[in-house]
Amino acid sequence: MKVKLIAVAKNEARYIQEWCEYHQKLGFNEIIIYDNSGNGDLKSHDNVTVYNAPGERIQLQAYADALNKLTYGTWAITLDIDEYLDLGGLTVDEFLKPYNGVDSVKLNWVCYTDNEQLEYEDRPVIERFIRPARLDCIYNDTLKIPENLHTKSFFCYKYKPTQIDIHCTHIAGGIAINTEGKQVNMDSPFTNELCLKRGFVRHYITKSTTEWCERRLGVKDACGNVVAEPEVLKRWYFQLNTWSQEKEDIINAYIERIKRSNEPVSNKCNRSEIQSVGESKGHRTNKRRTCEQAKPVCGGN
Numbered sequence: 001m002k003v004k005l006i007a008v009a010k011n012e013a014r015y016i017q018e019w020c021e022y023h024q025k026l027g028f029n030e031i032i033i034y035d036n037s038g039n040g041d042l043k044s045h046d047n048v049t050v051y052n053a054p055g056e057r058i059q060l061q062a063y064a065d066a067l068n069k070l071t072y073g074t075w076a077i078t079l080d081i082d083e084y085l086d087l088g089g090l091t092v093d094e095f096l097k098p099y100n101g102v103d104s105v106k107l108n109w110v111c112y113t114d115n116e117q118l119e120y121e122d123r124p125v126i127e128r129f130i131r132p133a134r135l136d137c138i139y140n141d142t143l144k145i146p147e148n149l150h151t152k153s154f155f156c157y158k159y160k161p162t163q164i165d166i167h168c169t170h171i172a173g174g175i176a177i178n179t180e181g182k183q184v185n186m187d188s189p190f191t192n193e194l195c196l197k198r199g200f201v202r203h204y205i206t207k208s209t210t211e212w213c214e215r216r217l218g219v220k221d222a223c224g225n226v227v228a229e230p231e232v233l234k235r236w237y238f239q240l241n242t243w244s245q246e247k248e249d250i251i252n253a254y255i256e257r258i259k260r261s262n263e264p265v266s267n268k269c270n271r272s273e274i275q276s277v278g279e280s281k282g283h284r285t286n287k288r289r290t291c292e293q294a295k296p297v298c299g300g301n
Contacts, residue, residue, distance in 0.1 A: 010036040027091035034062035063164035070157040103174030106151040117208040213254040
């Protein structure tokens with residue numbers, strides 16, 4: 001059985017090697033990464049194929065390109081670099097074997113909180129964040145839909161008219177099921193009920209407070225959209241994670257930088273700014289080591 005993993009990566013140097021190695025152990029025949037960073041740091045190696053994909057709004061274009069590279073009978077799934085498949089110890093071949101004959105298998109998210117971590121630490125994501133959010137957690141309160149009802153889809157390519165979307169795959173005349181084998185709406189990015197039997201997708205939606213600020217505040221997503229205004233994003237953050245004054249100070253410092261520059265923040269923490277915000281309010285701030293610039297990973301020289 002051929003099973004491929006497809007991803008679009010942008011400024012993911014800190015995490016990409018761990019993410020690739022984790023999914024290689026699940027038995028994917030090939031990992032296809034479209035590098036949207038524009039710096040050429042990611043290199044193809046082993047069964048990881050990297051394509052340079054600069055520009056904005058390229059995610060769906062990248063998925064369409066990957067679709068054109070598939071052969072008949074190949075299974076595939078699209079994931080982001082903050083998403084990790086959890087198949088309960090099964091390989092992808094073992095997981096997919098019972099679903100022979102269906103077109104798509106939809107897996108729900110399980111979102112993870114910041115686990116009270118304020119800053120990036122040079123340890124594997126799956127070791128740093130072990131405590132999930134409530135299963136009924138809501139992050140984006142404009143949707144008012146529990147986050148874990150989002151899906152990611154395995155699909156089997158059979159030359160039917162197919163379109164890969166971010167949370168689902170549209171296959172003309174196709175049948176989609178959840179991991180229990182129950183038929184679900186193929187064209188919806190959500191399921192009506194949560195199903196975690198046999199497998200799910202671990203979504204490290206925030207990581208630490210500082211990492212969340214770097215990746216979310218004032219930064220466009222892979223489709224070229226600013227998801228929401230910073231104050232709205234802050235509200236969403238604290239709907240998922242417990243509030244603390246230190247977290248509030250870190251987020252407020254990043255928001256102030258955005259207001260001053262009207263540009264996305266860089267992927268490097270400025271703890272002196274965060275410290276000054278906290279101290280000006282009379283709060284104790286965290287004085288652990290600053291975030292370091294990530295080294296290029298995922299192969300190459």
